[in-house]
Amino acid sequence: MTTPAVPAPAANGRAPLLSLFSLGKDYATPVLDDVSLALQPGEVLALTGENGAGKSTLSKIICGLVQPTRGHMLLGEVPFHPGSRRNAEHVGVRMVMQELGLVSTLSVAENLLLERLPQRAGWLKRAELHALAVQQLAKIGMQGIDPAMPVAQLGIGQQQMVEIARNLQDDTRVLVLDEPTAMLTSRETSHLFEQIALLKARGVGVIYVSHRLEELQRIADRVAVLRDGRLVDVRPMAGVREAELVQRMVGRAVQEHGNRARRAAGPALLRARGLGRAQVVRDVDLDLHAGEIMGLAGLVGSGRTELVRLLFGADRADRGEITLYAGAAAPPGQVEPPTRRVAGNWRSPMQAIRAGIGLVTEDRKSQGLLLPQSIRVNATVSDLGAVSRAGWLQMAKERRITRRLVDTLRIRSQSGEQVVSTLSGGNQQKVVFARWLHRECKVLLLDEPTRGVDVGARADLYAELDRMTDAGKALLMVSSDLRELMIMCDRIGVMRAGRLVAVFERGHWSDQSLLAAAFGDAGVRPLPSPSSSAPTPAVQS
Numbered sequence: 001m002t003t004p005a006v007p008a009p010a011a012n013g014r015a016p017l018l019s020l021f022s023l024g025k026d027y028a029t030p031v032l033d034d035v036s037l038a039l040q041p042g043e044v045l046a047l048t049g050e051n052g053a054g055k056s057t058l059s060k061i062i063c064g065l066v067q068p069t070r071g072h073m074l075l076g077e078v079p080f081h082p083g084s085r086r087n088a089e090h091v092g093v094r095m096v097m098q099e100l101g102l103v104s105t106l107s108v109a110e111n112l113l114l115e116r117l118p119q120r121a122g123w124l125k126r127a128e129l130h131a132l133a134v135q136q137l138a139k140i141g142m143q144g145i146d147p148a149m150p151v152a153q154l155g156i157g158q159q160q161m162v163e164i165a166r167n168l169q170d171d172t173r174v175l176v177l178d179e180p181t182a183m184l185t186s187r188e189t190s191h192l193f194e195q196i197a198l199l200k201a202r203g204v205g206v207i208y209v210s211h212r213l214e215e216l217q218r219i220a221d222r223v224a225v226l227r228d229g230r231l232v233d234v235r236p237m238a239g240v241r242e243a244e245l246v247q248r249m250v251g252r253a254v255q256e257h258g259n260r261a262r263r264a265a266g267p268a269l270l271r272a273r274g275l276g277r278a279q280v281v282r283d284v285d286l287d288l289h290a291g292e293i294m295g296l297a298g299l300v301g302s303g304r305t306e307l308v309r310l311l312f313g314a315d316r317a318d319r320g321e322i323t324l325y326a327g328a329a330a331p332p333g334q335v336e337p338p339t340r341r342v343a344g345n346w347r348s349p350m351q352a353i354r355a356g357i358g359l360v361t362e363d364r365k366s367q368g369l370l371l372p373q374s375i376r377v378n379a380t381v382s383d384l385g386a387v388s389r390a391g392w393l394q395m396a397k398e399r400r401i402t403r404r405l406v407d408t409l410r411i412r413s414q415s416g417e418q419v420v421s422t423l424s425g426g427n428q429q430k431v432v433f434a435r436w437l438h439r440e441c442k443v444l445l446l447d448e449p450t451r452g453v454d455v456g457a458r459a460d461l462y463a464e465l466d467r468m469t470d471a472g473k474a475l476l477m478v479s480s481d482l483r484e485l486m487i488m489c490d491r492i493g494v495m496r497a498g499r500l501v502a503v504f505e506r507g508h509w510s511d512q513s514l515l516a517a518a519f520g521d522a523g524v525r526p527l528p529s530p531s532s533s534a535p536t537p538a539v540q541s
């Protein structure tokens with residue numbers, strides 16, 4: 001085996017901080033091959049590539065979580081084969097993983113300082129622990145969090161910030177961040193970027209894995225592109241065009257989804273009136289029409305996810321009414337609901353599913369997937385009736401359906417039998433989505449459906465959403481990505497403090513107006529009261 005050259009030392013003569021030589025990893029098939037790369041002190045190296053390209057595998061090898069099949073590494077000039085995460089951390093090589101690594105039953109402070117809990121004679125010094133935790137959280141702009149609170153009570157974005165704070169130690173030399181902002185607000189992202197700038201100044205090397213190309217442009221010095229487990233490009237970030245990068249990642253040009261075309265709204269399929277739960281969702285009136293995509297924007301904690309959970313029966317509303325109407329058979333342009341009410345106010349998700357409501361969840365790990373099961377089981381589990389006869393599962397039919405879904409969504413896998421926990425994060429997200437492509441539903445609720453999904457796959461998912469609305473389904477899409485909402489939606493509702501405070505139709509929104517509504521600035525048009533007007537059809541102006 002020849003040892004490929006690692007890029008020369010930096011101009012200042014310092015040796016690379018970390019050097020990778022011909023790294024490779026095989027599972028049933030090779031997933032990483034011949035990766036040679038060097039990280040310089042104080043450098044932010046972006047790592048990007050399609051879902052399943054091998055980014056997390058490479059990151060985990062560097063941080064001792066996965067053992068390479070081939071190749072070797074140097075940390076400075078010393079051979080580096082950590083063998084475990086603990087060993088890697090011991091020499092200052094740390095990783096913020098895509099899946100949160102927090103212990104949900106422990107407090108915020110205990111999670112933050114797990115490895116160096118302040119003790120005296122075997123007793124935990126709780127006051128000191130909490131003071132240290134508050135300091136650590138303040139570094140990344142997290143104020144007002146009770147360090148004694150169990151971490152499970154934090155929102156998913158806040159948990160991610162705790163995970164980041166945990167890895168910002170003084171002894172950190174190399175920090176790998178795998179999709180760190182997927183669950184963060186723009187404010188939290190800014191705090192993270194400030195920290196990255198400080199790390200750079202201290203000479204820490206940062207490997208930053210992300211699909212968000214605009215973020216890479218903001219913080220990376222160089223970008224490395226992985227495709228099918230191989231390094232296909234490494235270049236300075238300055239001057240790199242997004243389209244160029246996408247082409248390198250995907251190996252083909254990706255057609256950007258243009259703004260959604262004008263279409264006439266069908267009848268209302270779902271209507272909510274005065275819907276509420278405690279203080280988190282308050283008096284929400286909402287109509288979803290056949291053939292439309294309605295977006296839901298708002299800050300984290302504004303009640304978007306909670307509203308979706310009420311509509312799906314995952315939580316019980318304590319006031320208000322949900323009504324689902326039958327069929328989408330009314331002529332185009334008819335906006336009044338058909339008169340036949342089929343269901344409402346579910347007692348469980350199962351009831352909602354039976355009535356024709358689906359949910360692509362925000363938290364695919366704990367709410368969306370059966371991780372130890374195959375793609376086939378996960379994709380077909382929501383509608384076993386369609387793959388069984390007289391109570392017997394028809395495996396051949398299941399396999400056929402699975403193959404079609406895997407092809408349609410380009411789920412990168414060895415076969416439909418591959419266990420979902422061994423898929424890459426973005427491919428797991430596609431499996432959550434596949435479930436609802438398989439099952440007939442009238443109304444599909446989507447909570448951050450493209451989180452962690454690469455640009456090519458994102459275009460595929462958008463095309464599927466268009467097809468669903470062409471078939472008369474009604475879609476409600478929560479997204480923190482305003483650009484995504486503005487491209488995909490016919491209407492965008494904005495939530496603030498549990499209320500739906502504004503609804504904008506296509507052609508009547510801008511980033512500023514959406515943000516102003518989300519933050520509560522003056523000048524935002526309030527929602528007309530439902531009693532005063534018929535539901536607003538989604539019509540592009």
Ligand SMILES: Nc1ncnc2c1ncn2[C@@H]1O[C@H](COP(=O)(O)OP(=O)(O)OP(=O)(O)O)[C@@H](O)[C@H]1O
Pocket residue numbers: 027028031049050051052053054055056057058412413422423424425426427452454
């Ligand atoms: N334990 C495992 N067993 C079998 N295959 C695995 C295992 N872990 C990862 N893989 C496979 O390795 C490939 C690379 O996965 P990896 O998670 O590194 O991709 P990624 O580039 O990080 O993708 P994403 O952008 O979706 O996070 C995938 O095809 C995945 O299915």
